[in-house]
Amino acid sequence: MTFPHHQETDKALNEAAARYDFVLVPGLNDSGPEHWQSFWQARHDFWRRVTQSRWNNPDIGSWIDATHRLLATCRQPAILVGHSFGALASCCVTTEERYPIAGLMLVAPAEPEKFEVEDRVPMAPLHVPTVVVASHNDPVIRFGRTVYWSKVWNADLADIGEAGHINAEAGFGPWPYGLEILKELVATIDHQRQGT
Numbered sequence: 001m002t003f004p005h006h007q008e009t010d011k012a013l014n015e016a017a018a019r020y021d022f023v024l025v026p027g028l029n030d031s032g033p034e035h036w037q038s039f040w041q042a043r044h045d046f047w048r049r050v051t052q053s054r055w056n057n058p059d060i061g062s063w064i065d066a067t068h069r070l071l072a073t074c075r076q077p078a079i080l081v082g083h084s085f086g087a088l089a090s091c092c093v094t095t096e097e098r099y100p101i102a103g104l105m106l107v108a109p110a111e112p113e114k115f116e117v118e119d120r121v122p123m124a125p126l127h128v129p130t131v132v133v134a135s136h137n138d139p140v141i142r143f144g145r146t147v148y149w150s151k152v153w154n155a156d157l158a159d160i161g162e163a164g165h166i167n168a169e170a171g172f173g174p175w176p177y178g179l180e181i182l183k184e185l186v187a188t189i190d191h192q193r194q195g196t
Contacts, residue, residue: 006176009183010044016186017046020102021074024048025067027084027110027167030055034168036175037083043174048074050086060117063089068098077102079189081182084110084140084165087132088121091153095122103129103189105182108166109149111141125154129188131181132156135163135170156188 013022024037024047031037041047052066067089071078077100082090087109094101109132112118132150134157136143150157158181164170172178 006179009176009179012183012186013044013179014046016190017044019076020186020189021076021078022047023050023067023070023074023078023080025050025063025080025082025086025090026055027082027086028055028058031083032168034173035083036166036168036172036178037081039174040081040179058085058115058117060085060089060092060115060120064092067093071099071101074099076100079103079105079182079186081105081107082109083107083167085115088112088115088117091122091126092120094126094128095124101128102193103185104155105131105133105185106153106155107133107178108135108138108163109141109146111145112149114140123152125152127154129185129192130155131158131185133158133160133166133178133181135160135166137162138165140165 026037041049048070050066050070052062079102080090087106090104112121130153132155134146166172
């Protein structure tokens with residue numbers, strides 16, 4: 001069943017695809033067929049997705065390089081939607097300013113210390129509209145730490161309660177509410193870029 005507000009969201013995102021390239025940045029082990037990133041990619045043909053050969057190796061440099069390769073082919077400012085380890089890589093790429101990035105949606109960002117990448121993850125505002133989607137019982141990062149990082153990055157915080165790691169295992173398949181969050185981020189980006 002398709003609800004009217006889902007149709008409105010789809011329409012808004014399809015229209016935004018004429019202004020931005022939408023990029024999925026998966027986390028460790030990629031995002032399987034039941035993961036919301038895969039559902040979103042199947043739902044809208046505008047998605048571009050970072051690919052690499054060693055998804056099981058938490059090497060932030062590999063994630064950054066893979067994201068660079070995709071961004072080099074984009075023709076419009078990119079909106080990165082990163083999950084977990086992919087969210088951390090998205091932050092790193094944004095601060096390098098090698099490619100035009102319009103905004104970030106960081107879903108369940110991984111704890112940098114857990115993967116010994118705290119020296120790579122930016123400890124400063126990201127300077128693009130950013131929303132961090134946080135869960136209270138995420139096994140990969142404590143909620144308080146997610147709040148801390150969202151403040152460091154000067155990001156808006158979308159608290160979605162007890163949602164595990166916001167992945168397929170936690171029951172996040174199609175996740176239409178996530179697309180609503182993305183639509184709001186696009187509106188924020190548009191507003192900022194218009195300078196109003």
